[in-house]
Amino acid sequence: MGRPDDLVRAVEATLFAAEAPMTAEAIAEHLGGADVRGALAELAEHYAARGVQLVERGKRWHFQTAPDMAHLLRREREDVRRLSRAATEVLAIVAYHEPVSRAEIESIRGVQTAKGTLDVLMEAGWVRVAGRREVPGRPVIYATTPEFLAHFGLATRKDLPGIDELRAAGLLDPVEDALEAAMDAAGQADGNAA
Amino acid sequence: MGRPDDLVRAVEATLFAAEAPMTAEAIAEHLGGADVRGALAELAEHYAARGVQLVERGKRWHFQTAPDMAHLLRREREDVRRLSRAATEVLAIVAYHEPVSRAEIESIRGVQTAKGTLDVLMEAGWVRVAGRREVPGRPVIYATTPEFLAHFGLATRKDLPGIDELRAAGLLDPVEDALEAAMDAAGQADGNAA
């Protein structure tokens, strides 16, 4: 195997040394404005079969150990926080519905969301305030962060497990919309609900 | 390039994720007692040509940036800034009158001189502290540096034009003219700053 070219080596060294994932733009800026897309693709391919891999998460790149090495590397003291069930559900709702207001989260879960739940997710760096919805009351809306994508190994939100099926089944639509559609259908197939 | 064998991949992942360099024995123990010497040698060879290298230091192994890429770890970004009018005056006074104390600079300028102005000149490498004057209070005195001479293309300070030459060049013209020039200069400085 030949020596990779110096730009590839520079991108490799930069991402190995970086303390946080970097966008292609940030890498390029660090390297004096070079176009690094080709180098990133070459590196990702080179590392695909190795014990360490180059991955893109939410437009940011980082090296991480290969998933099949997990059993060897799990540490005694996990540095991943254990989420409560409520926090996990809220996280999923934010991820699959973003941007989403607290009221919308609560209408899906059927319970009030404890004050601390969203805070925990924001403290973990996975959820952020994404502005306000321009409706009466201007509620705050929430969305996920690039750190969320990095932590759960998602290149983009399109990689959320099953999101296409959920959307196709209308399960990401509000109940009211689904109700309207279902009532029309139920007109013909009466009595199924009982 | 084929997929490296799983022991090589495991050693690669272990060293990548390690928070400190590891001995071969520690890696072997981590991986359930496998003989990792061959894997380490193979990895060291694989990484020799890359932007990151696997090195052994005092019997401990770790990844580090390739020596020729080390400059990427600590980069200096230089932004060009024009010296302010006040700093230019102070620099000129130091050059013509060195060594001078801050009080002397102020009496020549006829205005108070901010502490930061001399700091800027020292940061630029043009002015240095040249000791203390042996008078009551022992004030710090300042002088120019060899870098000052180099930057302004002077062989020695004696090459600075004398007062008569400045007058002949119109640089001692009455204050009104000078003021106008100063206003122009200030206008440009503002433009630069923006």
Add this chain to the structure above:
Amino acid sequence: MTGELAIPSAALQGDEADWAGPAAAATDDSALYLELDGWEGPLDLLLDLARRQKVDLRRISILDLVDQYLVYIERAEALRLELAADYLVMAAWLAYLKSAMLLPREEQEDPSPEELALRLQLRLQRLAAMRDAAARLLGRDRLGRDVFARGAPEGLRVDRKHLWQCDMFALLQAYGQVKARTAPVVHMVRDRMVMTLDSALTRVSAMLGVSLDWMELRDFLPPHADPRLRRSALASSFVAALELARTGKADLRQEETFGPLHLRGVRA
């Protein structure tokens, strides 16, 4: 029924380790209490009950579900367990829904019980979908648990440095201005040729005494004088003419605005 009650809701999820939900419990009544404590509200309990019907949520029997829920609540009340108000509200609503669904069609109100049942079903589907999604999300290879970033990254440092710029001209100009600003200032007024008001007055009165006719003001000016002296002489002679007219020693005449000014002596 009792046997089914013990199915912990967490067991329905993929990744049990991540749930802080109710633990697997025995089938006795204390387990019921623990589970009620673990459910997050009536919708959560309903979803758990619905899943025990082991059919697709779209084909769930709402009537069965209502019965199961009401049984659950009755048992809890029989054991004198404290139930949160929203469980009781849900129980009342479901009892109403059940009676409405059993009523003959023509006596039904709006919204119809079918619509209410469908709404409940849709809500349960949505909650179930998100619960499954959460489980699948937690089951992914997670950074810091299954995959790891570099343990000891060197870090990238960028040191900002100012590159100061100044040229020789700016330096000398600055020094020149310091010197010019602080040098002792001497004001020099250049010597200029002027005709004072006094001399103009003397000159104009003397000339008026000689002539009897109107004379133009211009004729009073010294001939062949330096242009700057002539300007000064014109100004002072004009003022002198006004002064002589004021004191009754001369008459003034001007044919048109900005036209030539004529004056003539007044004989006493």
